[in-house]
Amino acid sequence: MRPSVVPRRLPVLWAKAAVYGAVARALMTTTSLMAFLADRTLMSSTGAGASLGDPGVTRAVLGNGLYMTVVALLSVGIGALVRNTAGGMTTVFGLLLVLPELVKALPSSRADQVGPYLPSNAGHALAVLQSDPNTLAPWTGFAVCCLYAAVAFAGAAVALKRRDA
Template structure:
């Protein structure tokens, strides 16, 4: 009798679902001090620098400047902060040893990578969109009456502001994959700086048109095409830039997923 009663009242086993994994990664992310620091740096620096540039702008008759690119120059530093944020989400867990508990809770592993990517992408894109759509009008308060005067209602402005946010987010996703694959914060930062920043700069020194055309398909130039209000015939179109970044992001995550399944924690 007692055996039957205990069987009938036994609690259901814990069910591991995608929603619960997402919730876990969401809560884990917001408990990290680095999350607030990196997102704060990316947002505050972009807004402050945009206002400073707007207040100190002096028209130059010999140079044509993109008003969106000019107002969002601070995103170059913000992009580094977002990239480091992506690295800390993945490689940071290996540095602290927390990854053992994470993978013990989710033995299949790949749902963890998907959840981390989804949470990172959602947070980064939301923060960057708010930052860009706040920075541009604030910079325009000082640029009113200059050759860089523009408004959100002008053709292409909203697309360029949203494109800048999407491009930076996808750069972060690419680097998140690097962090997962390399399992080292310094190693992933080095790969980001060397592979995504320095290598394209060094390649521009090669006097070959084919190399220069190929450089457009590197992540950073592709992201720049998304944020540009006007692109030249030598640059990628915003659509081609978005597709290029998506291919890089998928490739980075595919490598990370393969290594995650093949290696021990």
């Protein structure tokens, strides 16, 4: 009896997520910091602007890098789940950009209940200085955004196991 030749794709998915997450984290944090410094340079002539020592600024600058890293990982998870480039891109685009606009069409009481828990709104709470009263606290929002990425990876893991069987 020959041994079964079933690829072990879950370790590959975890390795891909780790490498992609590390690269995205480095790039997104660097880009966020560079954008902040460029903005600070441009705004210095007007007297407006903030420094990294101001309350919440460091969290917002570094938080933007964290938020974009989780968006990248969410995209990897959805891509592994869907296994179709166009379908994965459409799903991520719809989840991050279209769904929040559709929620705004709901009655305001419902939109205020649902809107803060959407991945883009939840993660964005970490990357801003002054949040809307109807948004989640910065780290709570980030945790909700991470939960979306975790669910995407859990779904991808289940789908990979079923495809391998």
